[in-house]
Amino acid sequence: MATRIRRSAAPVVALTPSILIVLLAYVGTMLWTIWISFTSSRLLPVNSFAGSAQYERLFGDPRWLLAVQNLALFGVLFIGICLVLGFLLAVAIDQRVRAEDSLRTIFLYPHALSFIVTGLVWQWMMNPTLGIQESIQALGWTSFRFDWVVRRDMAIYAVVIAGVWQSAGLVMALMLAGLRGVDEELWKAARVDGIPTWRVYVSIVLPLLKPMIVTSVVLLSIAVVKVYDLVVALTNGGPGTATAVPAKFVMDYLFERQNIGLAASASTVMLVTVLCVLAPWLYSEYFRKAKGSAA
Amino acid sequence: MSTVTQTLAPATLDRAAAHRGRRPRKLTAGRVGLYAFLALSAAFFLLPLYIMVVTSLKTMDEIRLAEIFAFPAAPTLDAWVAAWSTACTGLDCSGIQVGFLNSVKILLPSLVLSIGLGAVTGYALSLWKIRGANLLFAVLLLGAFIPYQVFIYPLVRMFSMVGLYGTLPGIVLVHVIFGLPIMTLLFRNFYSSLPPELFKAARVDGGGFWQIFVHVLLPMSTPILIVAAILQVTGIWNDFILGLVFAGRENLPMTVQLNNIVNSAQGEKLYNVNMAATILTALVPLAVYFLSGRWFVRGIAAGSVKG
Numbered sequence: 001m002a003t004r005i006r007r008s009a010a011p012v013v014a015l016t017p018s019i020l021i022v023l024l025a026y027v028g029t030m031l032w033t034i035w036i037s038f039t040s041s042r043l044l045p046v047n048s049f050a051g052s053a054q055y056e057r058l059f060g061d062p063r064w065l066l067a068v069q070n071l072a073l074f075g076v077l078f079i080g081i082c083l084v085l086g087f088l089l090a091v092a093i094d095q096r097v098r099a100e101d102s103l104r105t106i107f108l109y110p111h112a113l114s115f116i117v118t119g120l121v122w123q124w125m126m127n128p129t130l131g132i133q134e135s136i137q138a139l140g141w142t143s144f145r146f147d148w149v150v151r152r153d154m155a156i157y158a159v160v161i162a163g164v165w166q167s168a169g170l171v172m173a174l175m176l177a178g179l180r181g182v183d184e185e186l187w188k189a190a191r192v193d194g195i196p197t198w199r200v201y202v203s204i205v206l207p208l209l210k211p212m213i214v215t216s217v218v219l220l221s222i223a224v225v226k227v228y229d230l231v232v233a234l235t236n237g238g239p240g241t242a243t244a245v246p247a248k249f250v251m252d253y254l255f256e257r258q259n260i261g262l263a264a265s266a267s268t269v270m271l272v273t274v275l276c277v278l279a280p281w282l283y284s285e286y287f288r289k290a291k292g293s294a295a
Numbered sequence: 296m297s298t299v300t301q302t303l304a305p306a307t308l309d310r311a312a313a314h315r316g317r318r319p320r321k322l323t324a325g326r327v328g329l330y331a332f333l334a335l336s337a338a339f340f341l342l343p344l345y346i347m348v349v350t351s352l353k354t355m356d357e358i359r360l361a362e363i364f365a366f367p368a369a370p371t372l373d374a375w376v377a378a379w380s381t382a383c384t385g386l387d388c389s390g391i392q393v394g395f396l397n398s399v400k401i402l403l404p405s406l407v408l409s410i411g412l413g414a415v416t417g418y419a420l421s422l423w424k425i426r427g428a429n430l431l432f433a434v435l436l437l438g439a440f441i442p443y444q445v446f447i448y449p450l451v452r453m454f455s456m457v458g459l460y461g462t463l464p465g466i467v468l469v470h471v472i473f474g475l476p477i478m479t480l481l482f483r484n485f486y487s488s489l490p491p492e493l494f495k496a497a498r499v500d501g502g503g504f505w506q507i508f509v510h511v512l513l514p515m516s517t518p519i520l521i522v523a524a525i526l527q528v529t530g531i532w533n534d535f536i537l538g539l540v541f542a543g544r545e546n547l548p549m550t551v552q553l554n555n556i557v558n559s560a561q562g563e564k565l566y567n568v569n570m571a572a573t574i575l576t577a578l579v580p581l582a583v584y585f586l587s588g589r590w591f592v593r594g595i596a597a598g599s600v601k602g
Contacts, residue, residue, distance in 0.1 A: 010503060010504030010505060011419045011423040011425050011504050012425060014415050014416070014418075014419045014504065014505075015416060015419050015420075015425065015428075015431070017412055017416075018412065018416040018431065018435070018475060018479070019431060021471075021472050021475055022431060022434050022435060022438070024453070025446065025450060025472045026434060026435075026438045026441075026446065027434060028449070029445070029446040029449035029450055029453075030441070030445055030446065032449040033445050033446070033448065033449060036448075045452075085336075088332070089333075089336055092329055092332055092333050092336075093333070095329055097329065097330070097333060103333060103337060105585075106337050106340050106341055107336065107337070107340055108584075108591075108592070109340070109344075109581065109584055109585075110340060110343075112529055112577075112580040112581055112583065112584035112591070113533070113577050113580060113581070114532070114533030114534075114535065114550050114576070114577070114580070115533075115535070116533075116535050116550045116553060116554050116576070117533075117550075117553075117573050117576055117577045118343075120553070120554070120557050120558075120569065120573050121343040121346070121347050121570075121573060122343065123557075124346070124347075124350065124566060124569070124570065125342075125343060125346055125363070127363075127566075129361065130358060130359070130361045130363065130566065131361075131363055132363055132364075134361040134363070135361065135362055135363050135364050138361070138362070165339070165340065165343065169340070173592050177592075222440050225442055226442050226443070228535075228536055229535040229536060229550075232535070232554065232558075233535075233554055233557075233558070236558060246444075247442060247443075247444055250444040251444065251447075251536075254444075254447065254448050255540075260448065263444075263448065264448070266444075267442065267444040267445045268445070270442045270444060270445065271441055271442070271445045274440055274441055274442065275437075275441075278437065278440050282433075282436060282437070
């Protein structure tokens, strides 16, 4: 009897640290942040309910609106370019090319680097007086501009380039695994029928890669919502506020501009956005299948 | 995420070694275009690495010539030495070695503790029937995706209440907390994929929770431990935001110190020193990447959920 109790208790004991972490560090902090977003907290958190006042301020704040707009622009371009480039690279590598392993290593290594390193390198390359721009202009192409990090209208595209450089290899790796999973018979059949290779890729292979594409989009979307380090290293949100993003908006209001309530409402908006992207995907990918093959 | 896990299965990865079709004999226009595309792409991905390295080997006089692509006339390691031992953050000029040591001090305990906790949690959630296990797992899974900004401020308050804010144990605990979802997921999926007879046989033989874990499962966990270690070493080393907020002035990790050196330098900017410091910061994850080869692909594909 005693052993049975000990046995059934052990797993629960083992889970205690994780349960505590989930309750305190995840659920507790999340609820606290949501609550604070409905109070009039400024420098310090207070418990005076203020309804949606913080949200009204938030969406009346041009900095926040710019941050949201930047995030949308960055997100669409970053995800779009990563997907297209990653897919093309995977297809190209899949054509029995020489030095396949080296190419794969080259396309993927930036993903091992931090966004800080990524941002700092690209900042140096886009240096307006000593960087790539100056070298290309010296070659005779005098109208060449690659000083995007210091231009208000182009800085967000600089973030896109650096982001794509860091993440396209990930999509390549995922897509390549998918391509290698395509049945060899399918290729033989298409060859027999005389269907051009590009047509097979577009009409047959691409639909087969749907799970890889969905996974890539979800992974990249999460990176988009979280984007912070890259912007800090590359432009520090500038020039001016040109590359403001929500994550940086929250950090600035939490630790520099001392407005906890506004920061909490901004992070709650981020939370809701992520949940909207995630909930359907997690449900369909994880729990529906888990039920189907219930262990 | 199950798609991710599928791509991580050894079978799929091994198939990745198989080529499609025969290698064409003739060099057609299409093949030339293909290789041109691959070469251009390779140049795009390699360019920043090349520029980082050559810049770090130049003198400032040479850098002022504004020939960023040029190979250094007389390569020198002076900038590397300066970056390591005398580069300044504010008034403190003891080089990026301070950040390196801090990162090591943060990494080692965080690595061991987060993998240990993740392994035990994943094991308990996968092989034992526990009430509420699915709920716990669902919350953890969501936690992997939610931006840190939602958690950071309340955690700062909690940590300062118990005196952990701005301390080494504090930042280690933060890494354990935010590493838990992905570590749990890895080990849960790995243990679920093992043949169930194994676990049943161990139960029939009277094995208890810890006995089965230590004597049956751990010895066969090497592959997933490698993946977990790759993920956590690169993830923790590359972390910026958590180190910035939680580590405290004395323990700032290398990434934070690097950003301080490069972006808040007063006086003349020493681009060669900056680039040397940047490479030094990138060395650990790069070494992990080049040494681990295919393992890395499994790691990042699973680990990217951390963003």
